[in-house]
Amino acid sequence: MRNISDYIEQHLKRILSESPNGSVEIQRSELADIFQCVPSQINYVINTRFTVEKGYIVESKRGGGGYIRIRKVQIVSKAKLQELLTEELIGESITQGVGYAIIDRLLEEGLVSHREAALMKIATSRSVLSMESVVRDRVRAAMLKQMIATILSR
Template sequence: MFRLSDIIEEFIKELMRGTGADTLEIQRNELAEHFNCAPSQINYVLSTRFSIDKGYYIESRRGGGGYIRIQKLEIARKPYLSHLIFEHIGDSLTQMDALRVLKNLEEKNIISSRERAIMEAAVNDKSINVFSPPKDAVRANIMKSMLSTLIRE
């Protein structure tokens, strides 16, 4: 069950927890060499796990002394939930993206692990056994609906 992308994700998160700071600077090639992978795999990890919607902001610079700066956004609960509901999710949401969003919500202590499990179950492909409106559309609805209960309170 060796998934390098997950390992790199954890490595970065662990590094951030370690320094205590909310920003981390890495060098793409160095990191790639550390994990013995193609440099572009780092981009893959960043775009799938450290996007704005997961609560991270990324800046980078090319050329000599270049870097990638990963910043963990400290957004308040409601604005973050609003962003998810009104901007990110839209009318289609894949299962993978849903799972990643939920993982981050738990990491940000916006939901408990029980709540995460409940929501994961609700947006799971196996639960949403539909044809006519595509699964991703139904999932988007359910997800937005669930998240909005958290804003209401």
């Protein structure tokens, strides 16, 4: 069964897909009224499901005329995507959650298949990388960088 967060996410993604410029401006309170929830529920969805790792840039302005602007980051080239993912998002260390978000983005962009994404997630999971967390996050980062370099070189 889907929850309210899933419906809010789906609604925002539909609006984004229909937008000619790939962005949407919303008011938190108006969206909360539509879904009959508290504004903090909207914040939760935006903060957890519209992250940089997942390919979104979120800007917000608070106050009376405040808004939230969500933009889908367009992939200009594979080289730029590789630089963004490996240097800016992954770095020297990465958690499983952030790693999985990056893999999901590769899947969403059609750069990997469902099977490849599943294999990438298993290879970088906590259960497979059973070592101290600091070391595990560094090993995961190195593995993801190599996987992404290989995928984007095809």
